[in-house]
Amino acid sequence: MTGKPRHIGVAERRARLGLRHRLAPSARAARPEEVADALVALHGTDPATVYLAVGARLVDAGVTVAEVDRALYEDRTLVRMHGMRHTVFVFPTALAAVVHASTGLDIAAKARAGLVKDVATGSDGRLSEEWLTLVEESALAALARRGQATVNELTRDEPRLKEQFVYGAGKSYETPQTVSSRLMRVLGVEGRVVRGRPLGSWTSSQFRWAVAPPHPELPPAEARSELLGRWLIACGPATEADLKWWTGWKVTDVRRTLAAIGAVAVSLDDGVTAYVAAGDEEPVDGPAEPWAALLPGLDPTPMSRQERDWYLDPSLRPALFDGSGNVGPTVWWDGRVVGGWAQRPDGETVWRLLAPKGVGRDARTAITAEAERLQRWVGTTRVTPRFRTPLERELAAG
Template identity: 50%
Template sequence: MRSITAAERRARLALRHRLAPQARTGDVLDIARSMVVLHATDPATVFLSVAARSTGAVPAAVERALYDDRTLLRMLAMRRTMFVAPTELVPVLQASTANALAAKQRAVYARIIERGSDITDAASFFAEAEEAAHKALLARGEATGAQLGADVPLLRTQVDPAPGKSYSRPTNVTTWILVTLGCEGRIVRGRPNGSWISSQYRWSPVEAWLPGGIAEIPAAEARADLVRRWLRAFGPAPVTDIKWWTGWNAGDVKKALALLDVTEVDLGGGTGVVLSDDLEPAPAAEPWAALLPALDPTPMGWRERGWFLGGHGPALFDRNGNIGPSVWWDGRIVGGWAQRPDGEIAVRVLEDVGADAEAAIEREAARMADWYGDVRAVPRFRTPLERELTS
């Protein structure tokens, strides 16, 4: 059995995730493709993940890819997480993941509606509200949730989400309807009202990004395609990492792998899989430094992170498993960082990395400060070290 060490995995990561200087690029779409998708739960993550891998792209270049060229699209997918994906990948994400997520969302919201209102046939109500909202959006071309709520009376229907609970407050169904339409691939979160750190999006029909709509492909084929792309970017890895990243059940992961040509490898203490045409040793990269943002797709790409995280998890992760801003040196996490209210990038290295590494990390901090400019962004999920650095 081929043995792939942690050092070799880190060498692959350096080049495939475009973190080593020689692998960086100014092409925003290529950066997204390198990572399969970019995490977008926190809007700033998309931009800062590009910054870490870029040779010259600025925030406006990311906005252009998202909203003008429309080569990238924002959608809910794996683990009910928001991602920014290359548009050619959207049919794969839709068939492999989002369709099932839409059905689950509709069922959950229908139960809440029936429990918290006088509506007895929530499924019919939900379908009618979806159609009315979609029709209104097509008429407008682009709209906020509030604008669609003004156009469609059904969206203003009030529901008590937790009847009998003192903390429950009546809410209208607008967001539930629009989120489900997004999961179905019928509408898209477009340009936000505000800067690149804003999450107040305007909605658009999906045809604004994909003129023919989202192409339909078989779910099994889509799942195999997504795993193949993930293995190319993140492999080799244990099958449990694939299951965690996709959010699928073990059976679906096993079926997807059965459609691919993969080889088992020894990861030094465990078994992983790799694409069979990807067994050659990775070329070495020069030592490199990177400042990755909270929820960056690299550290969030694997469930088992010991081979690059070391003992720094308690300082850098919150209680729900979300990583904060992390400092990397030559394929390992060695510290954390934060943007202070005055714009300074504060860095703390948690182990001895040497003078050369510290100098490279300082250069990356200066580069990140330039990217922010006058923008101030607090991570959506705050971690112990990030809080400490900004206190």
């Protein structure tokens, strides 16, 4: 693009959010795969987030649990694996190779080196790198035979997984660790195993493991271009700070990839330069109607970038985020966060406005309808966010 960069204001950014993130009723999806493809990645650290994030974006939220289970565990069109910033996400399976090559390789190399060092040091040399290699090969063979297995099941096939070593010997954080807990995590970031079906309901954090489906090994630069191009379509315009935060890449890799894909510079309301994907520069009209949404903790929309002031007033952060920067359940009205919600022990979904300006009767009616919609499909299931925030705790306590 030549000349002055096109300006994209807050109103248009919010319009893009409603449409691209499938939050406006007219943009809702029919299947979980459409949601994951639109968002690129669903946060999977809290298992319930995946289902709640999908349900908020489906035309028929009542099919959420069965449809997500189908996609994850039957058709395997979605896969839960480690990705950006060493975080667990749910991706379209077709993106597994892209995520692995663009972000996983560097993380995996560091995780492997750390494991080898910690095991050897914490066992006074008793557990060597060669020993670890034999154990992991045996464990992977056992996992392949079983199809899916818990760590406890694998330790019955390979008892050496139960061996312990001391992590941080002599430090204030010294603690015993089991080989199995660290090894399975490393195999996960290496793309050799993935999370399988959980033990219990869709809210359970206890997962089985499975051998990762095969995927091609892509050149890292090519994979970074594919990932960033997709993400800009979903979340652009985005600043370099947003991109560095979301990907976990070095700023040099971010800049190199922006140039490689021909990303187009635009200006934002605060004068900061941001980027959109090539061909995505044209103005975007907003949804035909204002929209309301109740999004779960760690939802990809509020967690998609570092700079959030254009949709989340900074004064709301203390109530809606925990001390580590994890967002809790949020209430949205027409492209901005206006409050939070929680589920009480009796199953009632309750919400509170924190930014009532501009939230009139129609907005409150729409938010109430979304709360009722959520409560209907969740039914008797009780959902407690893994990372609890001040407002969520207060609302849940009644």
